[in-house]
Amino acid sequence: MDLILVGPGRAGLALSLASLEAGHVVVGVLARDPEAARAAGDRLGGPALSWDSALPRADLLVVAVRDDAIEEVAHLLAGHAANIDGAVHLSGLKPASALSGLDGPPVGSFHPLQTLPTPEAGAARLEGAWIGVTTDDDYLSDRLFAFAASLGARPFELGDSAKPLYHAAAAAAANFTVTALAMSRRLFEAAGVDPEVGHPLIRAVIDNALEMGAEAALTGPAARGDIGTVRAQLAAVRAFDSGLGEDFAAMVRATARVAGTLDQIDEALQ
Numbered sequence: 196m197d198l199i200l201v202g203p204g205r206a207g208l209a210l211s212l213a214s215l216e217a218g219h220v221v222v223g224v225l226a227r228d229p230e231a232a233r234a235a236g237d238r239l240g241g242p243a244l245s246w247d248s249a250l251p252r253a254d255l256l257v258v259a260v261r262d263d264a265i266e267e268v269a270h271l272l273a274g275h276a277a278n279i280d281g282a283v284h285l286s287g288l289k290p291a292s293a294l295s296g297l298d299g300p301p302v303g304s305f306h307p308l309q310t311l312p313t314p315e316a317g318a319a320r321l322e323g324a325w326i327g328v329t330t331d332d333d334y335l336s337d338r339l340f341a342f343a344a345s346l347g348a349r350p351f352e353l354g355d356s357a358k359p360l361y362h363a364a365a366a367a368a369a370n371f372t373v374t375a376l377a378m379s380r381r382l383f384e385a386a387g388v389d390p391e392v393g394h395p396l397i398r399a400v401i402d403n404a405l406e407m408g409a410e411a412a413l414t415g416p417a418a419r420g421d422i423g424t425v426r427a428q429l430a431a432v433r434a435f436d437s438g439l440g441e442d443f444a445a446m447v448r449a450t451a452r453v454a455g456t457l458d459q460i461d462e463a464l465q
């Protein structure tokens with residue numbers, strides 16, 4: 196496909212690099228900063244485009260700007276997209292209609308359910324990643340499924356109404372896991388123990404949770420309803436840092452809710 200990229204940030208560049216690898220062509224790049232558009236264009240083999248003129252012919256316009264700027268960009272490009280066959284943004288939260296201001300091509304969203312921290316690492320991670328495809332247009336849907344497959348990714352249909360909860364689920368998977376690891380690291384350090392000793396344990400619990408399901412994989416005092424141990428842990432963490440103690444208590448509560456022991460554990464949290 197011939198692609199136009201708007202917003203050469205982490206996700207846009209990652210998707211563009213993976214697209215080039217798969218044999219697609221980037222026919223132009225738009226960015227707020229003309230220098231950024233030129234640099235990305237040089238890298239992707241397409242020219243920097245202007246916000247003020249009609250976009251060149253393309254199969255897909257990829258609007259890879261941050262979520263809050265999608266509508267604004269669509270309105271800026273209204274009337275310039277007559278030669279575009281379809282347009283997508285990359286947000287897992289915003290509805291497909293966030294691009295309806297383009298006033299022309301069928302619109303949708305194309306959400307890689309993967310972390311794309313840098314263009315290079317992101318491009319590599321798209322292989323095997325699931326991609327949520329949202330659009331009401333059958334032709335665009337077929338093209339987006341084929342596009343995802345060409346990248347070695349796995350497309351799935353994602354309804355507009357499911358997106359807010361779907362996105363919360365993705366944030367819980369990605370961000371809460373990292374936050375729990377950061378909490379653990381601080382506590383190992385506070386105990387004077389090298390946090391690396393926790394790495395085999397961390398890998399094992401993630402494998403267990405994915406293979407057995409979270410409820411079956413949970414071990415530890417909150418899962419057992421071991422109130423005395425939970426109390427002792429909480430007292431130690433609160434004495435070390437009251438803010439961290441508050442976060443730790445919230446995590447214990449969430450863990451007990453998953454384990455079905457909240458009634459018992461609630462008493463220890465008072």
Ligand SMILES: NC(=O)c1ccc[n+]([C@@H]2O[C@H](COP(=O)([O-])OP(=O)(O)OC[C@H]3O[C@@H](n4cnc5c(N)ncnc54)[C@H](OP(=O)(O)O)[C@@H]3O)[C@@H](O)[C@H]2O)c1
Binds near residue numbers: 203228261285286311
């Ligand atoms: N990174 C990920 O892991 C990931 C994964 C899945 C989906 N996504 C989605 O991908 C989209 C982009 O995220 P990102 O992580 O790539 O963000 P990013 O690295 O911050 O890149 C955002 C790009 O959008 C541009 N931009 C921001 N506001 C703009 C505006 N008002 N007009 C024109 N361009 C504007 C930025 O340009 P400036 O440099 O000028 O600000 C930058 O080129 C988001 O919808 C996000 O939800 C990201």
